[in-house]
Amino acid sequence: MPRPASRPALARLPVTRPGLRVGLFGGSFDPPHAGHLHVAATALRRLGLDRVWWLVTPGNPLKATGGLPAPETRMAAARRLARDPRMIVTDVETRLGTRYTIDLVRRLTRLRPGVRFVLVIGADNWATIHRWGHWQEICQTLPIAVVDRPGASLRALAAPAARRYAARRIASDAAAGLADAKAPAWVFLTGPRSSLSSTALRGGARQASPAEG
Structure with missing residues (x-):
């Protein structure tokens, strides 16, 4: 029989209630941008979510984190x-001591079993999710909303994850039911897209900085 969740662990999480629909939107956000x-606003609107948690991560294990x-x-x-008051910025991964998405998914579904979590990712991440640790377990645990990103559409729809779970794709006009769907389930959300990226913004900031003498 699984051990009950400890009060200290529960206290580290944003407040929820059973049945709440919560999108998990993770990233280093270095820096956050429009x-x-x-992505967060699209998830709220198209998926009928009650909250979107902006999960500010300690650092992406697949990327260099020096200088973060x-x-x-x-x-x-x-x-x-x-x-938007429905968007909650949190460092829950730091608080829970998780770094990999699978570890966070396991902890959250154990600590808050009554919450309907949805993983919200960009199309660029869906295109490479097969490189994440235990990626199939992630897909089989939480429904996933993939928000289109410029230049990533074709790669995302032809990616190993898209092929592996092709039969579990939900039509975009049924996206509001994703949180209630049994995983594996995913939807590809298209529409107006933003070409901004944190990498480009960091590069621009460096170019705008005065040269060191």
């Missing part, structure tokens, strides 16, 4: 952008 806001600003700095920047 493209992130577009502290979570507190990135959280403050994300909060200035995510002003």
Whole structure:
């Protein structure tokens, strides 16, 4: 019989209630930008979510994290952008001590079994999710909303994950029912897209900085 969740662990999570529909939108957010806001807003609107948690991660295990600003700095920047009260900026991964998506998914579904979590990712991440640890378990645990990104549409729809779960794809006009769907289930959301990227913004900031003498 599984051990009951400890009160300290539960206290680290944003407040929820059974039946709440919560989108999990993770990233380093270095820096957060209008493209992130577009993904979160699209998920709220198209999926009928009650909340979207902006999960400010300690660092992407698949990317170099040298020079990554502290979570507190990135959280403050994300909060200035995510002003909708249904968008909750949190460092829950740091608080729970998880770094990989699968570890977070396992912890959240155990700690909050009554919440209807949906993983919200960009099409660029769906195109490479097969490189994530235990990626099939992730897909088989939570429904996934894939929000289209410029230049990633074809790669995402031809990706190993898209092929593996082709029969479990939900039509975009039925996206509002994704949170109630039994995983594996995924939807590809198209529409207006933002071409902004954190990488490009960081590069622009470096170019705008005065040269060191």
